[in-house]
Amino acid sequence: xxxxxxxxxxxxxxxxxxxxxxxxxxxxxxxxxxxxxxxxxxxxxxxxxxxxxxxxxxxxxxxxxxxxxxxxxxxxxxxxxxxxxxxxxxxxxxxxxxxxxxxxx
Amino acid sequence: xxxxxxxxxxxxxxxxxxxxxxxxxxxxxxxxxxxxxxxxxxxxxxxxxxxxxxxxxxxxxxxxxxxxxxxxxxxxxxxxxxxxxxxxxxxxxxxxxxxxxxxxxxxxxxxxxxxxxxxxxxxxxxxxxxxxxxxxxxxxxxxxxxxxxxxxxxxxxxxxxxxxxxxxxxxxxxxxxxxxxxxxxxxxxxxxxxxxxxxxxxxxxxxxxxxxxxxxxxxxxxxxxxxxxxxxxxxxxxxxxxx
Numbered sequence: 001x002x003x004x005x006x007x008x009x010x011x012x013x014x015x016x017x018x019x020x021x022x023x024x025x026x027x028x029x030x031x032x033x034x035x036x037x038x039x040x041x042x043x044x045x046x047x048x049x050x051x052x053x054x055x056x057x058x059x060x061x062x063x064x065x066x067x068x069x070x071x072x073x074x075x076x077x078x079x080x081x082x083x084x085x086x087x088x089x090x091x092x093x094x095x096x097x098x099x100x101x102x103x104x105x
Numbered sequence: 106x107x108x109x110x111x112x113x114x115x116x117x118x119x120x121x122x123x124x125x126x127x128x129x130x131x132x133x134x135x136x137x138x139x140x141x142x143x144x145x146x147x148x149x150x151x152x153x154x155x156x157x158x159x160x161x162x163x164x165x166x167x168x169x170x171x172x173x174x175x176x177x178x179x180x181x182x183x184x185x186x187x188x189x190x191x192x193x194x195x196x197x198x199x200x201x202x203x204x205x206x207x208x209x210x211x212x213x214x215x216x217x218x219x220x221x222x223x224x225x226x227x228x229x230x231x232x233x234x235x236x237x238x239x240x241x242x243x244x245x246x247x248x249x250x251x252x253x254x255x256x257x258x259x260x261x262x263x264x265x266x267x268x269x270x271x272x273x274x275x276x277x278x279x280x281x282x283x284x285x286x287x288x289x290x291x292x293x294x295x296x297x298x299x300x301x302x303x304x305x306x307x308x309x310x311x312x313x314x315x316x317x318x319x320x321x322x323x324x325x326x327x328x329x330x331x332x333x334x335x336x337x338x339x340x341x342x343x344x345x346x347x348x
Binding site for chain 1: 135252255291292293301
């Protein structure tokens with residue numbers, strides 16, 4: 001069976017508020033569901049890998065084939081729990097190690 | 106070569122100079138190299154000069170832009186005659202079909218823009234695209250509605266933009282993606298804004314061209330035209346004096 005290729009995305013949370021990891025990942029899921037529906041969301045295999053509350057940086061993982069779906073959905077997130085927010089992609093990599101080196105998390 | 110990213114349509118608020126300064130600083134932070142904001146909104150000359158100096162200090166290339174919203178064909182012609190030699194980018198907001206057709210025919214127009222929320226007033230059809238393709242005019246898409254709308258309204262605008270993008274590609278009309286944003290929290294990095302074009306079935310290279318190559322080409326061409334040495338496309342004065 002062919003191995004699934006994955007990508008790790010480092011995100012920066014641009015907001016005055018702090019969010020619990022579950023609230024954040026739910027907001028990302030919700031955005032994907034709104035834009036691409038359940039079928040699109042099922043292709044992403046999205047999961048939260050790391051969350052640095054102090055630096056407001058997050059690492060998420062997705063399938064390479066659904067990278068564009070996730071990127072587009074991240075752009076359209078403008079508020080989480082009634083707080084204005086923007087999620088900026090800092091870097092994308094194939095391994096967590098390389099990603100952390102890039103962003104020095 | 107590294108891409109130079111441009112946002113040709115930032116909307117600045119009058120009498121909120123601090124917010125405008127923050128907006129421009131954030132534009133730089135996010136990685137844009139060229140910035141255009143409309144000079145004909147209620148910003149006074151002093152504010153425009155201040156923001157222009159700020160752009161210079163931050164090493165952002167400032168582009169002077171004017172948005173025209175004429176009501177009749179003749180009004181458009183008169184306005185174009187007045188502003189063409191003063192601004193680097195001339196954009197026409199087409200609210201009627203008559204204006205859209207005239208703007209598409211006129212070589213002095215750089216960008217045509219349609220109202221995002223009045224879906225019936227988007228006149229970018231195949232006839233419009235054919236007229237535009239004879240000139241060097243580009244079709245401008247604002248990203249703001251894709252960010253702030255949701256539900257059926259967003260579905261509708263995505264559907265319309267997808268259809269217009271296909272038409273533009275069929276007739277080789279360049280597409281320019283601008284933010285159309287006035288709040289700093291809605292600003293996104295260039296590659297993130299370009300990712301919105303995936304919704305319109307664009308590939309990554311074409312999507313990045315809409316925020317880098319296409320706007321840069323217009324700006325370079327117009328700057329060349331505005332030079333005193335410019336005579337006609339391909340002809341310029343190299344040296345003056347007796348032959």
